[in-house]
Amino acid sequence: xxxxxxxxLSLVLLLLVLLSLGxxxxxxxxxxxxxxxxISDATPYHLSISRLSHDWSHPLTFHIDQVTxxxxxxxxxxxxxxxxxxxxxxxxxxxxxxxxxxxxxxxxVLSNLTPEATLPISADRLELQAVKLLNPxxxxxxxxxxxxxxxxxxxxxxxxxxxxxxxxxxxxxxVHVAHRQFDKLIAQGSKDFQQLTITALSGAxxxxxxxxxLSRSAEGQWQIPRLQLDNIRFQTxxxxxxxxxxxxxxxxxxxxxxxxxxxxxxxxxxxxxVSANGQNLSNISGLAGHLAxxxxxxxxxxxxxxxxxxRLTAAEGNVTLDQFDADWAKGTVSAKGQWLRKTGALQLDxxxxxNVRYTLPSDxxxxxxxPLPQAIQSITLNNLSVENGLFIDISPDFxxxxxxxxxxxxxxxxxxQHQWGLWKGEAEYYAAAATFNRQDIRALWFKVSATxxxxxxxxIKGLIQEGPMIGNLAISxxxxxxxxLSLQGERVPYEAFTHWFWPHPLSGQGNFSVNLKxxxxxxxxxxxxxxxxxxxxxxxxxxxxx
Numbered sequence: 453x454x455x456x457x458x459x460x461l462s463l464v465l466l467l468l469v470l471l472s473l474g475x476x477x478x479x480x481x482x483x484x485x486x487x488x489x490x491i492s493d494a495t496p497y498h499l500s501i502s503r504l505s506h507d508w509s510h511p512l513t514f515h516i517d518q519v520t521x522x523x524x525x526x527x528x529x530x531x532x533x534x535x536x537x538x539x540x541x542x543x544x545x546x547x548x549x550x551x552x553x554x555x556x557x558x559x560x561v562l563s564n565l566t567p568e569a570t571l572p573i574s575a576d577r578l579e580l581q582a583v584k585l586l587n588p589x590x591x592x593x594x595x596x597x598x599x600x601x602x603x604x605x606x607x608x609x610x611x612x613x614x615x616x617x618x619x620x621x622x623x624x625x626x627v628h629v630a631h632r633q634f635d636k637l638i639a640q641g642s643k644d645f646q647q648l649t650i651t652a653l654s655g656a657x658x659x660x661x662x663x664x665x666l667s668r669s670a671e672g673q674w675q676i677p678r679l680q681l682d683n684i685r686f687q688t689x690x691x692x693x694x695x696x697x698x699x700x701x702x703x704x705x706x707x708x709x710x711x712x713x714x715x716x717x718x719x720x721x722x723x724x725x726v727s728a729n730g731q732n733l734s735n736i737s738g739l740a741g742h743l744a745x746x747x748x749x750x751x752x753x754x755x756x757x758x759x760x761x762x763r764l765t766a767a768e769g770n771v772t773l774d775q776f777d778a779d780w781a782k783g784t785v786s787a788k789g790q791w792l793r794k795t796g797a798l799q800l801d802x803x804x805x806x807n808v809r810y811t812l813p814s815d816x817x818x819x820x821x822x823p824l825p826q827a828i829q830s831i832t833l834n835n836l837s838v839e840n841g842l843f844i845d846i847s848p849d850f851x852x853x854x855x856x857x858x859x860x861x862x863x864x865x866x867x868x869q870h871q872w873g874l875w876k877g878e879a880e881y882y883a884a885a886a887t888f889n890r891q892d893i894r895a896l897w898f899k900v901s902a903t904x905x906x907x908x909x910x911x912i913k914g915l916i917q918e919g920p921m922i923g924n925l926a927i928s929x930x931x932x933x934x935x936x937l938s939l940q941g942e943r944v945p946y947e948a949f950t951h952w953f954w955p956h957p958l959s960g961q962g963n964f965s966v967n968l969k970x971x972x973x974x975x976x977x978x979x980x981x982x983x984x985x986x987x988x989x990x991x992x993x994x995x996x997x998x
Contacts, residue, residue, distance in 0.1 A: 495572065496524050512539040512551070522564055529565050532558030532583075540576070548572050553606070554579040562587040562594070562613060571608040578606035580622070593631055596624035616645050633657070646670035660684030660714070673736060674704040681710070687717045692752065693825065694719075705734040706741075722751040738769025738793060750778075754813060757785075769793035773800075783808030783841070789834075796829030804837045811844045817976040823870040830868045836861035836879065850978075854896075856884035865902075873975060874902045875929070891916070891951040905929055907975075912939070919944035919961065933972035935979075940965045946988065953995065954986060964988050968995060 492498045502518030516535040522528040532555050540551035553575040560583060565571075579602045587594035601622025607615040621640035627633070634657045641650035647670050654663035664679035688695060695718065709730035716723050725748035733741035743764045750757040760778035764771055776787040784807065789800035813819070824831075838859035845852050861879030868875050879900040886896045896914040900907070909925040923939035946958035953968075968984035983996045 492524075496569075497572065498522055498524055498528075513537065514539070519558075523566060523569055526566065527561065527564045529562075530555070530558060530560055532556065534558075548574065550575040552577040552579060554581065555583055556581040557583075559584040559586065565613060567611050570610045571613065574608060575606045576604065578603040585624070593628060595626075595628045596637070597626040599624040614643075616643070618643055627655075658684045658686040672702060674702055676704065676706040676709075678708045679706055679710070680712075681714055682712045683714075685715045689719055691719050692721045701735055703736045705732070705736060706730060707732055709733060709743075711745075720753055722749075724748045724750075733766075739766035739771055740768070741766055755780075780805075781808040781810040791828070796827055798828050798831045799834065800832070801834045802837075803833050803835070804839075805841055806839045807841070808838075809842045811846060814847060816845070820872040820976050821974055824867055824872070826870070828867070829870060831866050833861060833864040833866060833877070836864055850889050851887075852889065853887045854883040855886065858882045861900075873929075874900070874907055875904055876902055878902075886914070889951045891948045893921075903929075916941065916944045916948050917961075923966075927972065927975070933975065935970060935972060937968045937984075938966065949986065953982070962988055962990075966995075 488499045488501055498521070500518075500520040501516050503516070505515045505517065507513070507515075514537045516537070517533070519530065519532045519535045520528045521530045534554075534556040535558075536552070536554040536556070537550050538552040538554075540549075542549055542551075550573070553573070555578075558580075563586070580599050583599045585594065585596040585599050599622060601620060601624075603614060603618050603620050605615070605618060607618070609616060619640075619642040623636070623638045625636050627635075627637045634655050637653075637655040639650050639653045641648070641652070643649070647668065649667040651665055652663075653665055655661065660681065660683035662679070662681045662684065664676060666674060666676040666679070668674050709728065711726055711728040714723075714726040714728075716726075726745060727747075728743060728745040730741060730743040733743060743762075745760075745762040745764075747760050748758070750760050758779040760776070762776050763774040765774055766772070770793050771791045773787060773789045773791075776785075778785055783805060786802070786804045787800050788802045789798065791798045836859060838857060841854070841857040841859070843854045843857060859879060859881050861877060864877035864879060865875040866872065881896075881898055881900065883896045884894070886893045894915040896912075898912040899910045901910065902908070906929060907927045909927075912921075912923040912925065914921050919941055921939060921941035921944060923937065925935065925937045927933055927935040940963075942963050943961055944964055945961040946964070949964075949966075950956070950958055965987045966984065968982060970979040970982040970984075972978075973980050984994070986993050986995050
């Protein structure tokens with residue numbers, strides 16, 4: 453027994469001598485350089501270390517200065533000013549697994565790690581202190597400065613450098629994620645394979661702040677119990693419709709959304725000082741939820757809306773416009789209605805304009821000939837009201853103006869099959885004064901009725917100077933739009949007709965009758981053909997063009 457005891461004591465002493473010798477060698481410049489060469493030659497990685505240090509007050513922790521580590525044939529994955537390794541009893545059976553790894557004042561370049569590589573080390577805890585992170589892949593851009601935080605545990609695997617299951621907390625500055633910049637970002641949470649949970653998220657972005665919490669399921673659906681955005685200002689190259697296109701939004705549910713003083717500058721649109729509240733907003737099984745929104749102004753192209761107020765309710769993919777009010781064109785506009793997802797029908801139960809002063813854009817005729825967005829198949833105005841409107845068209849070929857206009861309409865279908873028009877409904881129009889191609893008409897009044905087969909403008913009445921005029925217009929809804937027009941008047945100045953269709957100068961005044969027929973390429977275009985007669989007591993002349 454004494455011999456066995458002496459043998460064990462000798463082995464322990466020998467082990468201590470070897471450990472002391474190894475400790476001394478590794479702390480020398482020659483020893484650490486030799487160890488780095490051996491690791492670089494024996495493994496598919498390259499390693500460079502400047503100095504190894506150790507403090508006996510923390511006997512299981514070693515500090516390494518000026519570390520460079522990466523795959524053979526690749527630029528460095530890690531360049532660190534200081535790396536700390538905390539040992540554990542597990543080192544006896546798993547030498548490359550540590551209790552804790554701490555990286556200080558370093559740079560991680562994730563794109564320098566090939567997807568098929570698996571890092572040979574792991575730890576119960578990975579801690580980062582003032583680390584710079586880079587991942588400049590064009591499709592997954594990620595970078596950060598002053599990254600501080602911890603990952604528990606850190607078990608890297610192939611194509612998962614952070615591991616598949618861990619908890620985390622971190623803070624960083626100047627963060628870039630998918631080409632979006634955050635001045636500051638703080639997050640804590642966990643990941644379990646493809647399921648991500650962020651229990652606390654906050655930061656600063658675009659001169660504003662945000663906070664909330666969220667989670668992503670293994671199927672890629674996002675659940676956001678709470679999200680608040682404050683004083684954020686940002687720009688985008690997307691159009692307003694593109695920004696909310698289904699391809700731009702992942703499947704997401706937001707239970708509680710709060711927005712304060714948000715402003716966005718987009719491509720051909722601007723919205724200023726938005727405040728909004730939303731509950732149970734979702735696009736997973738069709739649109740759902742409730743949203744109330746106020747803004748200082750909204751600009752779409754050349755159109756500007758002041759103080760818009762919007763309330764929406766969505767269920768089963770259908771959207772109800774509970775309320776829309778705004779100041780527009782020096783007047784006001786308000787609307788209520790709904791959009792039905794299955795049919796693409798937009799039905800406005802109410803559309804009211806009051807005291808608007810509106811100059812039509814130069815391309816308004818082309819706009820009415822262009823198709824509606826794919827999501828809107830038809831538009832119906834159940835009740836239309838225009839009070840004291842002023843409408844001006846300054847196009848040089850046929851300008852017009854309507855002053856103190858009043859319009860009432862019901863069941864007006866102004867679009868079908870993605871095309872503008874007037875397909876159903878009835879309306880009544882009155883304007884105290886109107887000008888058509890520089891010819892004044894007072895007290896203009898008429899009725900409009902439309903069916904899928906025909907559009908009628910009936911009981912046209914007006915005064916040209918002191919002469920009354922009456923008439924009727926009928927337009928077929930067929931593609932060539934054949935039409936008939938009849939007008940009669942008394943004591944009317946004949947020069948009015950030289951402003952409209954008569955090619956020769958006329959003078960005097962008196963009675964007249966006009967009967968015309970022809971075809972229209974569209975409801976907003978000039979006739980492609982015109983035939984008829986213009987009759988006065990002194991002459992009767994044919995009117996025609998082919």
